[in-house]
Amino acid sequence: MSKLNIEVKKVTDSRIAEVDFENLSFGEEFSDHQFEIRYDNGAWQTPRILPYDAVPMYPAISTIHYGQAVFEGMKAFRYRGDKANIFRVDMHYDRFVRSCKRVCIPEIPREYFIEGLKTLIDLERDWIPEAKYKSLYIRPIVFAADQTLGLRSSKTYRLHIICSPVGNYYAEGIKPIRLTTMPEYVRAVKGGVGDAKVPGNYAASLEPTIKAQQQGYTQVLWLDAIERKYVEEVGSMNIFFLIGDTLVTPPINGSILPGVTRNSVLEIAKAEGMKVEERPVSIDELIEASRNGDLKEIFGSGTAAVISPVGSINHEGQHITVSTTSDEMGPVARRFYDQITGIHHGEIPDEYSWCTVI
Ligand SMILES: Cc1ncc(COP(=O)(O)O)c(C=O)c1O
Known part of the structure; x- marks a missing residue:
């Protein structure tokens, strides 16, 4: 199916029969094949599809010292039975190259990334779980491959795309999560790398996240790094508030990750004629809206x-709660969830051209 010259080496025995598709946890199982492309001698070389296997490396490989690496996270879904749908591949590609630019990794041409991915997913289509809400998580990763302790941009890179079948995130039911601010920590500051999908952002979030979890919260709600007053995002989600009848979310300002799902929610909300505001949201505004009953829903994307519905936020002992507190997702969040998952699986027409069906 590919216009590109991709070398394909298939496995002799698939491991698929060993996988328990009924009980999948996130990112623990990997499909049979991986896509690989190397950047050597100033150019991206022939793309290859190989059996999923170890990547041998020397301890001096520069990525593990200085973190010159970028990743993405996207999904393929079962689409109307036996077809596969890669969701919003163009937007993920665009974010991938923007992240690469920020850490001096050469841009992979669009057709290499997208054609390579389509060929891989075509080969791995049996690995896409059949049940609704389950999917094949796709993880592209590119990293510096020079052997050097010199602090400089690498001259060689390796890009891999691996796939992992994942379960319904809501195996236990859709229960609202509890967040807490951690004003003594910050995730990112404008001018840094918060808006790029680079591994170090996630390493830096581990200590505060563990502390939040020890205090009984699911995740940290990050505040801005300067005033420690404006809401930014959650561990791996952007955040939305329904205040009165207006859907409010922090703007893409250089320190938060421009989420693809965030964009999908905004597009749907605008198409439905909802009032939408992308603007700074202070924690004080949320405390006030919670007190006077205006804060109807909170959810992450x-x-x-x-x-993911959010039931409450702790901020230095003050509790922000939604007025429609219950054990379920609020009606507005539910509408977005049903729309997006319906488009994933081809049950709702793809009016936005978000699906790459193969
Ligand atoms: C820090 C952060 N914010 C937000 C998101 C949500 O982005 P997306 O909707 O593209 O998955 C993610 C996940 O990629 C993330 O890691």
């Missing part, structure tokens, strides 16, 4: 969970 991200590829892994799609839409």
